[in-house]
Amino acid sequence: ANTNTPTRAKLTNWYITGFHQIFGHIYDSIGFPDGLLRDLVIARIVYPKSKLATVAYLNQYLGIESSIDPMYRFLDTLDKNELTKIAFDFVSQKNKGVALIFYDVTTLYFESNDEDDLRKKGFSKDHKNELPQIVIGLFVDKDGYPFDFDFYEGSMFEGHTFPLAIKALVTKYQFKDLVVVADAGMLSEKNINFLETENLNYIVGARLKGLSEKIKKPIFLHNFTQIPFFDTTYKIKIESGEIRNKRLIIDYSQTRAKKDNHNREKLIKKLEEKINSRKPLVKKSKYLILENQGTIAGIDTKKAELDKRHDGLKGYWTNLKLKSKNKNKPLQIIDQYHNLWKVEKAFRMSKSDLQERPIFHRKLERIRGHLLICFCSLLVMKETERILAPTEISLVKTIQILGKIGQGEVILGKLKTTIDSELGDEAKTIYRQILGH
Numbered sequence: 001a002n003t004n005t006p007t008r009a010k011l012t013n014w015y016i017t018g019f020h021q022i023f024g025h026i027y028d029s030i031g032f033p034d035g036l037l038r039d040l041v042i043a044r045i046v047y048p049k050s051k052l053a054t055v056a057y058l059n060q061y062l063g064i065e066s067s068i069d070p071m072y073r074f075l076d077t078l079d080k081n082e083l084t085k086i087a088f089d090f091v092s093q094k095n096k097g098v099a100l101i102f103y104d105v106t107t108l109y110f111e112s113n114d115e116d117d118l119r120k121k122g123f124s125k126d127h128k129n130e131l132p133q134i135v136i137g138l139f140v141d142k143d144g145y146p147f148d149f150d151f152y153e154g155s156m157f158e159g160h161t162f163p164l165a166i167k168a169l170v171t172k173y174q175f176k177d178l179v180v181v182a183d184a185g186m187l188s189e190k191n192i193n194f195l196e197t198e199n200l201n202y203i204v205g206a207r208l209k210g211l212s213e214k215i216k217k218p219i220f221l222h223n224f225t226q227i228p229f230f231d232t233t234y235k236i237k238i239e240s241g242e243i244r245n246k247r248l249i250i251d252y253s254q255t256r257a258k259k260d261n262h263n264r265e266k267l268i269k270k271l272e273e274k275i276n277s278r279k280p281l282v283k284k285s286k287y288l289i290l291e292n293q294g295t296i297a298g299i300d301t302k303k304a305e306l307d308k309r310h311d312g313l314k315g316y317w318t319n320l321k322l323k324s325k326n327k328n329k330p331l332q333i334i335d336q337y338h339n340l341w342k343v344e345k346a347f348r349m350s351k352s353d354l355q356e357r358p359i360f361h362r363k364l365e366r367i368r369g370h371l372l373i374c375f376c377s378l379l380v381m382k383e384t385e386r387i388l389a390p391t392e393i394s395l396v397k398t399i400q401i402l403g404k405i406g407q408g409e410v411i412l413g414k415l416k417t418t419i420d421s422e423l424g425d426e427a428k429t430i431y432r433q434i435l436g437h
Contacts, residue, residue: 009411012408013408015406015408016062016402017406018403018404018405018406018427019403022384022430024042025434025435027376030379033082036074037074037376040054040373045399046403052068055067055071076365076369078372080368080372081172083372084148084149085172087376087379091141099179100336101169102181102182102339103139103162103180104186104340104344108136135154135161136149136152137149137151137165139343144339145379146379150165151371159188162191166195166200167198170198170200179203182202184206184207186204187202187205193239196244201319203316203318203320203337204316204317204318205337206248206315218230228252229250229251231247231250232247233247245319246318246319249315249330249334250314251313252313252314253314254312255312268287268304271285271287272299286303287304316334390433393429401424405420
């Protein structure tokens, strides 16, 4: 009998190739530069960890030799103007120009309690007020594609970032006709004045409760079932002394009215329960009547009744004139405003998928470098999502599938050969959709 055991094949040097083949292809199609940035952006999408962990991951799983010091030095050399310009060119040629831009801010905090000039303690959207942070303003187009961003010291109020960011953007890209969309938090009277002075169009959320009773009276009398929109123009005086028109559009939704009513009743019920059980109360609630010494006298039902008038109403300020040929009708304005959620989605995407917080970097260049990698990754992810949309394969699923596609060396006796992973059906779909084969 033959006692020779068959020689077993050995698989060595196996690395993932799927990520670079797919995400690398999309990265290249955007026009970002080749080299280490490409590797870091891909690593950020598939393995969003610290730079040290990224180095280990690149070496171990992707077969890319890298070490931490050169990587940090590289981060410091990244040129924000160059990369955002590439992003802007890509986004504008996709749409034959960018005419409608959305701006919103978020905060990033630091796992370090030492403050410096940029990372000041401020109001955090993550409810982590005790940690130093920076404020990031992100610009996206009407499809939610990020094309530029800026960052500010953490103690800066978000509304104050607005004129700085818009001015920098307009100077950089020389826009002709631009409509800026932002939420009510951005738009103080000063900021609207700024947009008017710069001759920019805007659509912004209006804070109804903050409007004067004189403006609100006709809104409350308006019959929304017969005419679904309240649409009136007011004259405003801008800093130069010029008089301009400002349009207020209000719409009403029954679903929103039910929600507003439900939230208020829930709040009042909670307050009543606390008063009755003599539990300590946060005395800042708008529905509490306080006596001189700050003791609670009861619930302010009159205030609740006044608030009830606002139920279901949502307001928008704009300087876009109603034109013939059905241009700038109330519904169009409102629809454009509602695209603002795409910036919020971009932030959510970058916070959850890219784990953009917290940052451990201390130097300004480092922070900028980190944000640039996140920004480029965000654009690559957005474009991947768009191309894969017809296949219904999500980004998360794509990362899982591509992580199983690789290449290795097989040694069988004296024979040495390279083998590639077999592609499953979903992988074939991804490759076909993105690479066209």
